[in-house]
Amino acid sequence: MKILVVDDEKDVQVLFEQRFRKDIREKRFEFVFAFSGEEALDYLNQNQQEAVLILSDINMPGMSGLELLGKIKQKYLKPPPVVMMITAYRDDENYNMAKKLGADDFLTKPLDFNLLKEKLNHRT
Amino acid sequence: MKMKPFIIFIFVLAGIFFRQEGLIAGFPDTITSDTCKINLLNDLAYEQFYNSNLDSCLYFATRALTISDSLLKSEQEKSNKQYLNRCRILKARSLTNIGRAIVNRNLEMALDTMQVALRIIRETGNKYEEASIYTAIGNIYDFNGRHQLAREYTLKALDLFREVGDSASYAMQLTNVAITERNLGNYGDALAKLMEALKISEELKDTANIIEIHLAMGFVYAFIEQWENALNSQGKALEIFTQLDDSLGIARIYNDMGVSNTSAGKLDDALKFHQEALKIRLNSTDNYSTFASYAYIGNILANKGNYAEAVYNFEKGLHYAQLSGYKIIILDAHMILGECYLNLPDTNKAMDQFLTVIELSRETGDDTGELRAAINIASIYLNRNEHRQALKWLQQAEKAASRAPMIYIKEVYDKIAESYFKLGDYENAYLNRLKFDEVKDSLAISENLEKITRLTNKLEFENKMALQKESNEKMMAIKQAQINRERLTRNIFMSGMVLALVLGIITFVRFLEKKKLNNKLNVTLTNLRNTQTQLVHAEKMASLGELTAGIAHEIQNPLNFINNFSEVSNELMDEMNEELAAGNQQLAMEIANDIKQNLEKINHHGKRADAIVKGMLQHSRTSTGTKEPTDINALADEYLRLAYHGSRAKDKNFNAIMKTDFDETIGNINIIPQDIGRVILNLITNAFYACAERSRSADNEKNNSTNSILHEQKYRPTVTLKTKKINNKVEISVRDNGNGIPQKVLDKIFQPFFTTKPTGQGTGLGLSMSYDIVTKGHGGELKVNTREGEYAEFIIILNA
Known part of the structure; x- marks a missing residue:
């Protein structure tokens, strides 16, 4: 399964690669990284439907995670891929907005990778 | 007669003046x-x-x-x-x-x-004093007929007065320069300079110099034989002197009008003017001028052929010349007397005079005087047919002739040739006749020169007298003007004292009333100060509130890495041990490298969180007030992030494009970091607020209740943070493309408690505190540029 991770923090790539090193080695998951909402959209436009799951941060400069979510779910891809939102705020407003926009799941920072793994495995 | 009280007055004034100066x-x-x-x-x-x-x-x-x-x-x-x-x-x-x-x-x-x-x-x-000395030197040269040198020095003084910017002295010196130009025969230049000087002096209402200029103009016109103009200029000067009731001044104009009339050939008119001048001057202590009047009268009488009366006047003149003590003037007096005796004719008495002139000219170094006397003596000997004696004097004259006007040299050769001829030495007579012709030719070639020389000859001592008078009376007029000025200043000072006293009494009465009022005011002021302190604290807390959300986000990110990297490293340790047990040295080393990398990341993000917390503490703390070298780009960037996340936390829909343009050459600048940080935070928060406001109004116009973020909005909220070093200043600008600031509130935005936010949302202290921090705390500037509906830009200007 191809997963697109969107976050303005570049260290996220190293973190994911290490956390999922076994899965990557065993080719259960493949990770692609984008460091902004715009970059993520570019990738999706160029590689139609390749990524079936998107993990996105919400607070990013420029296009926010919620904006990206909206665009993915309502405009771009059919059928839309699974989108999971990650945020530093455990508040209802963000959660409700994400749900309203069609987010498939909601995660908070610091990220619980065991929980994430479970969710991903559940999706496959 | 005016002199004694005048001098006493100077003493008194000097006493007052110098005590004050001290x-x-x-x-x-x-x-x-x-x-x-x-x-x-x-x-x-x-x-x-x-x-x-x-x-x-x-x-x-x-x-x-x-x-x-x-x-x-x-x-x-x-x-x-x-x-x-x-x-x-x-x-x-x-x-x-x-x-x-x-x-x-x-x-x-x-x-x-x-x-x-x-x-x-x-x-x-001290340029002014230097110029004054140049002027004095110029006057000396002028007085001694060294006009080129005189011009050189008067011009030096002129340049300095211009440099110093003293227009009164400049105009005065311009008059001096004009006089030297005139003496050199540059009448056009002289007139031009006098006109310029007149213009300045009239603007300055400098009466003393205006008179000087009219008189000097009169002389120039006389030299170029425009008698009407000359008399006209002198008439203007006379008018002023008459108004001033200045008898010596009037005498001087009569004198000059006499000279003009003489030159115009109106000898009877000239005589009347000179006699009027003499009458006034005989009542003064000015021996100099008295001599001049006698000399002029004598000259006119001699011109009319009345040598006996001329001699009488010249002898009187000599008496006053001797009283004056000026050797150069005494020399002239003897010369004219001698020449008059020559015409009488009384060659013995003439000879005595010329021998005295020779003696005096050697003492004073007056070559022209020596030359003229020697020629006169030689002509006496020629008349007596004593040619060898004549030749002896002529050869002496030739020696002295090198620096004298050409006209005399011509005469010397003429007479030498005549002497040789009479002596029968035809060869030498011929040679000197040749020299004479040469000189005459060169004179004829430059007609102007001839004219100048002739005029100079004719008016030589008149010229000298006039010059001396000009400079003397000019000084006197200046002195008088100074005294008048000082007197005026003193009067103003006195009336000022009285006024001050009256005001003092009024002030004292008011003071008693004020004292009561002040006590009340002090209480109010103390209350106000307390309120203000509370408000400032409220503003700080408000901006702290804005920050908290930003800080929460900023801290969660590093914590995310710290937690996860440490967890994953723990797993990696287990894996590494497994690989080592399995003997996979290579794989174990790769894992060890990863662990090392992770530990570095943990450390990095730990420090990051630390910096954020410190920044927050700094913000809430009272400013230390100490400036320290600070990387303004790092500071600006840090607060940009904090402000962004703060705004984002407040308004979930909010988003903006952030552009940064940092000038990397700035380096560290000396500021109070938490204060300037607060200013930047405040400006950026305002910028985001402005963007959000415009986004909202744009959304409302679309009248679409569904999620605004989904729309292809034409409006892209953008905040630009820019730093730039310009010379020794650093500019930090925060620009937003929001609705701008309406012109009618523009001059209020830095006032305390002014806010456009809805009640309860803003303290109205953000910009006023920012303004105080930048201007009072850092000696900088906080400026604003805006266009309604387009943008607002705040610029902090600090010393680099």
């Missing part, structure tokens, strides 16, 4: 009394100089020099630089007066003395 300049008492003495002595010396009492002038100037010398020495020993230049100026002034005093005895020594004064004054760098 106080103002803060001179110690001994110095004050010495400078006072020197100034008085120099004033007296000058006074005596212009009354032609040169011995007294020398006496006072020497005393001034002695005191200023010792004062200068003692200041040099104390190396008291503050007063050194003042002392130098005093010494230079004394020397200049000594130069003036000895000019009639030893011209070269007088000039040397002036040069010494010039050297001293150059050390002080």
